[in-house]
Amino acid sequence: MSTYGVPGGGPVVHDPMTLPSDDNVNNYTFCVELKGSQWFLQKGKMIAYYGSIDFNGIGHGRLDRLVRTSFHSPLHASDWVVAEGSGKMLLADRAFDVNSYDLDDGNLTIRSGNLLAFQPSLSLKQSIVPGFLTLIGTGKFVAASNGPVVFMEPPIRVDPQALVGWADCPSPCHHYDHGYMAGVMGGLRALTGLGGVSGEEHQFEFVGAGTVLLQSSETLMAEQATGAVPHEPGVPGGGGAPGGHGPQAGAPRLPGQLGDLQRRFGL
């Protein structure tokens, strides 16, 4: 990762020659070099480019083959474009920290709003966990985070809002702080919200071998719709509207809360 500019050094001026190739320009900008190759990128994340680069929405006939091999989330395709041509392209997202990651025949699941761009050698799929996308294969991708990303080894429990993604972990699951929810006082708290909540009754738990990616603040990035999954039995999130069930859908529903009643009455 590049460092912040030297204080008092003035702005750094780049030209097509000095711009890095497939690397960070600074903490907030990433430069992609295209040599007749293609990159997938989320709409609106390109801030500038040198050279001749075409941006095509996915769904054009010409890109059908590419989409077939590396984009497996058809209903989500309208949020992505394919850049092709030759030149250098700068990516950024609202001054969030941007970083690139290399996958070597690996897999990584990431919150849909955090993914900015990826090489077509990776294939993008919707994760079983709603609101997350999984990248499988070999290649480079670019992701944004609020504050630098911290890598942690499981076993670890993570605040839902601080989770950016995970690699290789077989067991992302919910963890509820039972001690706090149990008992008369716990029930009262859950029902009324009186006595305060610590905001930490619910975490995501990861065990096993792998890496968990955390962002250093609890401010989420805007969620990107991941497309709908088919309405089939056994498909998580298949019954509801897309995005409605995501871990980002506000506070987790705790036992005894009024939300349960509402659901029971079909409201």
Next chain:
Amino acid sequence: MPFREINSKMIEATVAPGQRLFSQRGAMLAYRGEVSFTPNTQGGQGGLVSMIGRRVANEATPLMTVEGSGTVLFGHGGHHVQVIALTGDTLYVEADRLLAFDGTLQQGTMFMGSQGGVMGMVRGQVTGQGLFTTTLKGHGSVAVMAHGGVIEVPITPQRPVHVDPQAYVAHHGDVRNKLSTALGWRDMVGRGSGEAFQLELSGSGVVYVQASEEKL
């Protein structure tokens, strides 16, 4: 030193049995081990009287007690975090800037008017501290949040430091502060420099200044 800075916006705290921490509610990012988080209705230490004091003073920030054994990561709102080690002196800081602090530190509330009377109260209004501020005293570490990076400015008896009230974060040591005004006729006609009020800190100690004029 229970706090380790992981990057500019995240700290790692180690909790051991029999030792507790206070942190702002909801500021936990991740943890390892068996750690429990209990909301602290009293907003910190002391008995009922301290709690009422804090409520009245509007310094009752939602805190939680962190106990158990393991390591916890803290961060909040993308704010920069500064770890301040206290060795027996008192830190003056706004309660909502506290990210986490050692349970061994003594928490108190101070009336701004007690330092400089009416001028102290005016100062509180200008800095956005209000009429009261929180004090932490003892030996231990405090993690303080600020918007933008934090600069540590030493104060020596010969060299008082002037700080923009909006950029002021916290101070500790034997420091007297007063509000110095540079109001002129330009301010009256709305052509001021925007820097009419400054906080003048003198004595010996340290003041922490954030690289932004935005409040938390």
